[in-house]
Amino acid sequence: MNIAVAQSGGPTCAINASLVGVFKQGLLTKEIDAIFGSINGIEGMIHDKLLNLKSVIRTNEDMELLRQTPSTMLGSCRYKLPNYEENPDIYEKILHTFEIHRIGVFIYIGGNDSMDTVVKLSAYLKQIGSDVKIIGVPKTIDNDLPITDHTPGFGSASKYVATTVQEIIRDSCVYSLPSVTIIEIMGRNSGWLTASTCMLRANGEEAPHLIYLPETNFSAEKFIEDVKKEMAKHKAVIIAVSEGVNFETENSGIEDFQSGAVDNFGHKYLSGIGKFLERFVADRIGCKVRSIELNVMQRCSSHICSKTDIDEAERIGRHALKTALNGETGKMMYFKRISDMPYAVTIEMTDAVNVANLEKKFPKEWISPEQNQVTDTAISYFLPLIQGKVDIYRKNGLPVHFKRPLR
Amino acid sequence: MNIAVAQSGGPTCAINASLVGVFKQGLLTKEIDAIFGSINGIEGMIHDKLLNLKSVIRTNEDMELLRQTPSTMLGSCRYKLPNYEENPDIYEKILHTFEIHRIGVFIYIGGNDSMDTVVKLSAYLKQIGSDVKIIGVPKTIDNDLPITDHTPGFGSASKYVATTVQEIIRDSCVYSLPSVTIIEIMGRNSGWLTASTCMLRANGEEAPHLIYLPETNFSAEKFIEDVKKEMAKHKAVIIAVSEGVNFETENSGIEDFQSGAVDNFGHKYLSGIGKFLERFVADRIGCKVRSIELNVMQRCSSHICSKTDIDEAERIGRHALKTALNGETGKMMYFKRISDMPYAVTIEMTDAVNVANLEKKFPKEWISPEQNQVTDTAISYFLPLIQGKVDIYRKNGLPVHFKRPLR
Secondary structure, eight states: OEEEEEEOSSOOSSHHHHHHHHHHHHHHOTTOOOEEEETTTHHHHHTTOEEEGGGTOOSHHHHHHHHHOOSOTTOOOOOOOOOTTTOHHHHHHHHHHHHHTTEEEEEEEESHHHHHHHHHHHHHHHHTTOOOEEEEEEOOTTOOOSSSSSOTTHHHHHHHHHHHHHHHHHHHTSSSSOEEEEEEEOOSSOOHHHHGGGGGGGGTOOOOSEEEOTTSEEOHHHHHHHHHHHHHHOSEEEEEEETTOEEOGGGOOHHHHHHHOBOTTSOBOOOOHHHHHHHHHHHHTOSEEEEEEOTTHHHHOGGGOBHHHHHHHHHHHHHHHHHHHTTOOSEEEEEEEEEETTEEEEEEEEEGGGTTTOOOOOOGGGBOTTSSSBOTHHHHHHGGGGOOBOOOOEETTEEOOOOOOOO | OEEEEEEOSSOOSSHHHHHHHHHHHHHHOTTOOOEEEETTTHHHHHTTOEEEGGGTOOSHHHHHHHHHOOSOTTOOOOOOOOOTTTOHHHHHHHHHHHHHTTEEEEEEEESHHHHHHHHHHHHHHHHTTOOOEEEEEEOOTTOOOSSSSSOTTHHHHHHHHHHHHHHHHHHHTSSSSOEEEEEEEOOSSOOHHHHGGGGGGGGTOOOOSEEEOTTSEEOHHHHHHHHHHHHHHOSEEEEEEETTOEEOGGGOOHHHHHHHOBOTTSOBOOOOHHHHHHHHHHHHTOSEEEEEEOTTHHHHOGGGOBHHHHHHHHHHHHHHHHHHHTTOOSEEEEEEEEEETTEEEEEEEEEGGGTTTOOOOOOGGGBOTTSSSBOTHHHHHHGGGGOOBOOOOEETTEEOOOOOOOO
């Protein structure tokens, strides 16, 4: 029997580690011959674009390098499988790829959209009496999947964010003038990554002084009041804000801000919340203010990845293959936390339908009554996820990345 | 005798290491009693705001932590000393601070503006027959000081930039659509930091495919032609661009771009070159395009600092104090490169007037004839500066920073 694995959705620092987990477990399993990688997620299955992974990952060093390499070695996709009734052809194409390559197991590493693919594909295969098993492995820096305690990729992202915010705090305290620094952090619908900056309190930082998440209503007027209060206490006020904070309609202004500005090509500006709040503070308070967007570095800064995250991502990939070989299908693997301190998780499975297209928000009870901070309870949730340092391979002083050979 | 030290200009990862160098050498020198830190650069000298460093840096661990901490522990300033004739009071205030604290040596760590202070202050002191010695220590991530082979702070900044650009390259190759990624890098007048991304070629990266520096004339039309040529060769085109690229006036458009867009507070948008080129590519080529600004992370990402840079910054700080104690004044210390491979530098001194207010541009002979790339010769200049890894102190998985106690 052969197996196949694919990667889907936005890149993370840990998604290649999950691929290595599937690959390693495949090597250990006698009944498995070829291990295929599907190029660009499920699209590779539809168009029969497969890579024989044993011919690409040849040494232990290759495996370790791949574990440390950010982004998706196999490429990714944003393709959402249509319902069978809408487009049966797609399903038949995938089935055809499974059949001609004798693929008995397909592991799909991705977020809640990818779990939708796991649900649909496994249901289709069951219905036609196929024996191919489909198992999902979670991944997303957003940490917004239900059921699982956390998602692979989140630990490394939050380690990068907390480390970088701490450095920005130092950078912000340099001059004698009062100042406001606004740091825009990824998270369109959930604030996990932004909230995780609260970890800096464990190392004695008071900042970020204000933390705003999409889980609360955001009022621009209240924001200005909050900033003024903090400016009375601190010379350099540091603010962490989720890209997706949720404006109260009566106070909005951000749509006007974005739609009011048109460049000389006639394009609307798509400025983020950071730039918006920077302007707002400049206008309403008039102090020195700057905004910083952490951008894609949040999801690809493997040079400072969390060893816990990378190790867990590999482990959950291995478990996924074992689970498929036990005859399961239509499941997603997940982490169940047994204890914060000492930290311990087990790996369990759930029906992928419990995760597909669903989101897990940051808990309301971990948000301060003022809705501008995160409680200390959250710190013990976050801290275990960023522990440990991967010994990064370097050449010429720079990390070495695993690169997929051209086909 | 007592001595004093101050930090000036923009933060870097290495400026605290130079402070540690001065401090350590001070500890080793019998005739030196107190070692003062001047708060916010020369402003601390004017307003007599000094910190007794021996009461703040108490242990070897403190010294090591401070070496690893980004930004300026003593705070910084952008204050430029007026000419004596314009404001003799300022000079007398500084002299008064020297006298009441029995300060015989003042070490000023900073860029070309700070060397102007070294020139003016040392000339004044000589003229009035004072024995106080003033020595400058270079620092800037821009690497744009004349005479010195390179500046402390640059190696760590370029290590961060090259490492991060490599990670962005991985992040950019994920989807099957053609795309353009534009990375905006610091450097208003000189392109050293942007050019240093050529180091990735030593590790087998083809990208950045295009590199634009302030040292050449930038034509937006030529840029579009360049991008189209690269898109014919690569699915994901990566471009490194200095924030200060120099538009040919006939092609400008950037002023229109910046001045044409006004937000609903009536403010002009001050978008950077990255955002401008993103819009331009979207308009003229119509492909998937994004821009990323590396922002202050370039100057404060100590978690990935260069050991060569930090060690050299400390060493040049020590030499500065030795030089002052040898009776020199009005000098700046600098690095003279003896060899690229194996790498060796000596520390020399020059009259600060040779550096004050002057800039060193990236050499024209290291820029490709097409003015959109950097030659291989530059790689052997850059590579030695990013070598070595500092063993970062961590607590709870996060770097530990040295924090100045409140006075």
